[in-house]
Amino acid sequence: xxxxxxxxxxxxxxxxxxxxxxxxxxxxxxxxxxxxxxxxxxxxxxxxxxxxxxxxxxxxxxxxxxxxxxxxxxxxxxxxxxxxxxxxxxxxxxxxxxxxxxxxxxxxxxxxxxxxxxxxxxxxxxxxxxxxxxxxxxx
Numbered sequence: 001x002x003x004x005x006x007x008x009x010x011x012x013x014x015x016x017x018x019x020x021x022x023x024x025x026x027x028x029x030x031x032x033x034x035x036x037x038x039x040x041x042x043x044x045x046x047x048x049x050x051x052x053x054x055x056x057x058x059x060x061x062x063x064x065x066x067x068x069x070x071x072x073x074x075x076x077x078x079x080x081x082x083x084x085x086x087x088x089x090x091x092x093x094x095x096x097x098x099x100x101x102x103x104x105x106x107x108x109x110x111x112x113x114x115x116x117x118x119x120x121x122x123x124x125x126x127x128x129x130x131x132x133x134x135x136x137x138x139x
Contacts, residue, residue, distance in 0.1 A: 014056040
């Protein structure tokens with residue numbers, strides 16, 4: 001097996017590739033054209049969808065100071081902002097779905113009430129005007 005040097009791609013290049021994919025180009029065709037593994041393109045697209053262009057600019061491997069910050073157990077844990085944001089977005093989506101469902105229920109019952117009112121009005125008119133004229137024949 002030959003050892004190939006790892007290729008490094010700029011954020012602008014990655015963004016261009018992801019925009020092509022989002023524009024509808026087939027992932028396999030783009031991967032073949034650029035000679036990039038499809039798995040990598042899937043990762044770039046997922047990162048772009050999750051965090052935008054910033055997701056394409058991530059660095060691989062452990063982050064500096066990560067182990068030192070983790071070792072200090074007496075320090076208060078920092079709030080996990082991305083997960084809080086994700087939870088907030090999920091809650092917003094849940095509430096929007098609930099509001100949509102309630103609006104559908106309101107529309108349904110409004111239409112049902114309108115039909116009932118029309119039926120009652122028709123029945124009342126028939127009762128009060130029992131000897132109303134009938135349709136004329138066209139003789």
